[in-house]
Amino acid sequence: MPTYKNSGRTLKTLFAAITISAMTTGAAMSENGESRLIEAAERGDVRTIGSLLSGGVKIDARNARGETALLAATHANNIEAAKRLIEAGADVNARDNIQDSPYLYAGARGQLEILRLTLAHGADLKSTNRYGGTALIPASERGHVETVKTLIEAGVDVDHVNNLGWTALLEAIILGDGGARHVQIVRLLVEAGAATGIPDKDGVTALQHARSRGFTEIAAILETAKRQ
Template sequence: MGNALGCAGLGERLAAGARDGDAAEVRRLLDANPGLARCAAFGSLSSPLHLAAAKGHHEIAALLLENGADVNGRNIYGQTALMQACRFGHWEVVQTLLLFRCNVSKADSLSGRTALHVAAAGGHVRCARLLLAGAGSGRSKLVNRAASGGGGGVTALHLAALHGHADCVHLLVDERADVAARTLPCAAPPMASVGAGSAPLHYAAAGGEVKCCQILVSRGADRAAVNCNGWLPVDVARTWGCHWLEHVLSPKSLLPIPRFPPSAYLSSPLASVITLARDCGLALNMSSLPMDTMDGGADDGDACAVCLERPCNVAAEVCGHELCVKCALDLCSVIRSYDAPGIAGTIPCPLCRSGIASFRRRAAAAEAEPGANAGDRQASSSPHKKRSTESDQDGLPLVCAPPAVMSS
């Protein structure tokens, strides 16, 4: 009995530390008893991993996962830690969970919604971007998955349109979400006021956001579609008091619909860098480690040009500039992509601004130039460093544009 009470007490302290972001306390408890990380809950509704994910403590989430916490474990409501992170928009926690190979397709027990539904409903476009990249070959199935049971058959696009999150709507339709998808032919409150069998445009009409409606119509949504109540999208807008949408939704409207470029949140290289990060064994607390413990060490000439701390271990395709995998992952998760035709979805290189469509693992300098000496290998370790050496000889320093980080 005494041991059981003692374990429960330690578990409650672990849960409190995970919730409050006390990394030192969590590390101390796990060092004493690593098995605490594998316990589901301690007198509460959620595990320490769920609590850390909900509060955005990605370092603590990584620490718990390294000690054996179940990345796909559910709380009392059938929700995973990934859903909790997406609910509050903690994209760094989503990164961590993806690196530990969480299942992005799991649905909760109450509404049948996935983490993508949760992210879309909250307008957390960075989380949605990561989820779609982490889905791999199942991306098209995930983006069009309908919530079963109490979810009423809504897709992530329905929820983003209803809540007026134009960036999420734009991303989802460009990721091939079905603009003609219908909800179930029966609807429970509060969605009964939209109507059963409704398309995303009906939900956008209820949400009242003009840009959401314009994006859907420009991508092929039918303004003459009727739901099971016989309502057009414009009828739903009138029911919800959104009369300013009539000029957009009326099937007889003569006003032109704007043309929208590809979404700036498409990220072509994100899937490749997630795979590389998994292969490299990236942990998000890596910055606390000395550089000589990672990938065999790094000298000053081999450090990442963005963070200046970690060694380069990935290279951008085409331009060949080298970064550490952590900086590459953060850039692909946060920075807006190019939206021009032909390079849509590519991420601007932080060193030369050329579009990056994918990353590859950095080739060892010794393999690239087996006959070169140590000085030559250091000078040729990346195109950026090589050009810098040539510029020094000419007396003209190379000036590189800083990375354009997207504002929150």
């Protein structure tokens, strides 16, 4: 007759193996879904994004670079994909491995539509990038006039100083080209109450930088502000 001496132990081992296999399979399926979500966001594939979210894929899952699907969509300026993710609850302040968030990146790159979406859904106006700067500082440097206006109106600190010792005003002059867009940005910052006398780490003010670079229109704006 057959013996069942070890049958209990055998069944326990079998059940344990089945459980581990199911857990491993589930984890793999979850990771695959998360990867697909991020890839769909990069492509701007709104239909796939909706399908994956309906299937329970974690909306703020990250890839090896620390990017969420929303940040991937923002990097590609896929507005509809970003909108779909934000309205589904994606974190607009989730940072990647180099401290970019959807809000900070959209602001720095002048992606106005996505920026406005992040501002309407809890963007942290005090958050800073890897250089210690607010979204307003790189936006000012890169000449994104409407973005600068939007960030000022949202309430970003116009006098925040980054790790280089620069405010938005200083960066617009030091790294800007002195052209029409940067003239407008300097005017916007001054009108918003930016302190024109804050110097850089070498003690050089915005006005001194403007004069040394031959930015006469910008210098005139700063000279007028200084007299007031």
